[in-house]
Amino acid sequence: MKNLYLSLVAYISLSLLSINVSADVVIIVNPDSSVESLTKQQITDIFLSKAKSFPDGSLAVPVDLSEDNEAREIFIKSVLNRRQSQIRAYWSDLIFTGKGSPPKKVDFPEDVLDLVANNPNIVGYLDEDEIDDSVKVVYRVNQ
Amino acid sequence: MNRGFITSTAVIALLFSPISAFCESTEQLEERIEKLEKDLEKANKRSRKYYDRLNKKISNQGERVKLNAFASAGLAKSDSQYSTFNEIDETTINTQADSILGVQMSFQVNDKTELTTQFVSKGGQERHNTRTEWAYISYTPNKNVKIRAGRMRIPYYMLSESLEVGYSYNWVRPPAEVYNLTSNNGELFDVILSKSISSLNLNWQIFGGRLVESQRLTNQQEVRFEADDVLGTAVYGNVGDFSGRIGYVTFDFSSVNSSERVLELTALTESLGLGSIKLRETKTQYLNIGGKYDNGKTQIMGEFYTSDFEDTLLSITEGWYLTAGYRIGDWTPFVSFAKVRTTNDDDREDAINALLNIPGPVARSVIFADGVPPTLSGLPDSVINEQARSIFVNQVAQPTAITMRRIFNFRQQTTSLGVRWDIKPGLALKLQVDEISGFEDTRGQLNVGNDPSGLPAPLTDDSVIVNSLVIDAAF
16 A cells, blocks of 8 residues: 555656656747737647738748657647647648648757747747747747 | 065955956856857857758758649448449449549749649549649739639539548548539639638638539439539638538539430420420529538538529439547547438429320320321321320330439438548548438439330339448548
8 A cells, every 4th residue: 555655656756757857838939029929729720721810910920840849749739639640631631722731841949949030920839948039939838 | 564464464465356356257257158158159040040041942942842642542342233332332342433543743933823733543433544633823912812723623512622632531432412523623713812800710712714524424324514604602711620611603504415315305395395404504503501610539520502403304402411520549430421312303293294294286296296107197186196195105204204203303311430540640541331321212322224125223222331441641
């Protein structure tokens, strides 16, 4: 019984630890953007190309990370509420009917940071550890 | 004052002052180092930006050409030896009905202009003849406007444009009760206007052009339609996980190349003033409404359409489907129900009754158009008329009644159970069982051969089970 209790404590503290270890994923825009915060739905609409602009009406251009990126998995799961295969199915519909194309993908987090820091229309997502004050956080994924 | 004291104080002061001075400069140095580091970082960033830009220029050259493809390969078998659905029957495992390959290339001319072509090769009735499904130029003057022109699929219904991309939906194939047009292409232009109002994202599509369509009737007759005044519109959009679409298409067929039988019937019904079974110069309208809910786990989708062809005895139909699925990990089990019926059976029944009760003199003018045969000459008019009427009923009215009731009237419903397994992104396997029934003495959308007299044979199945397996891919 004591062993069970101990292992339970160990498990809980370990799981708490793992939350601390993996940083949050944040949605970022350019500091010059008038956008201060976005809702999950607004982010979803922009990243699925359903909305072409930010709530203030300015052009919104999402930028995606390549598929092997951990932040992408978290973003798709926690913000878009989908799985990678569902996202693929969604885009296959739009690609083959000419109604839309998925956001441009970049390979490295620094590229996202760089693009967002230099263009007020771009919105991206990154692991919190990857960002600096050259960008503005408008949504934080609570894991 | 003691000199020694002064000296020692001076020494101590000397000893300590540089230390304190050094202490201060350490902080300053740290600050300076920090500042230098920041400067260096900025400089690094700047140079990286420069290289990035160069790299982007290079990679943009590559990104100007996009290549995508989709493919489906399926197996299907039904339990009927008397009828076929999509050429699927009981005798063999059909490997063609659901097999398809599509390749799409697009070339970004500049920021706003893109050229796209899509080639599709389909099995089943099309025998893998490669078609140019899409070939258009698109121009996007700003984020809210898209203009396209060229060869495109006609957006009749919610899924009409993406019908062939099996990977984009859960079924093995979309419900035949709604998606029963075999060809959907035209030379079109369209304008898509997009606008977001709060959380509502709206799109308004306006399109027009001409269509050349080959449609296979349920009796396997190939009919070719042409219309050069296609006009339509669709409004679609979403609020969160809810999306919907309403669409309307109208056109007048300018030319219809019908089969001989249809031409004969056309001439006859027209001469008797019963309405036409041709579609030429017939105002044709399709109205469709559809909706979808998808929160990533629960998926519900439904659609209804109704069509109207002015002054025709050919089939006018309406149909709908409702499907729901629930995703558990990589598996999405789903159920689906679809129904279709012809809505102008009464018009045909009126025509049939008129034909069966044809007045003797009218029958005589049709049957003995070239003159009364010698065997009957000299007999009273009433006898000749009665003879003509009897020949007409047996040789014309009865066969027409059978053809109209069995081919032009139809009712059908399909209940489907299936599961989609997402093996990995871009690859899915689906299993589906359909029970097709509700024919109500019609042949539904099934194909049945002719009886020995050459007339459409009745359907003997009460229900038909179709088992299907398909692998869908999208690259």
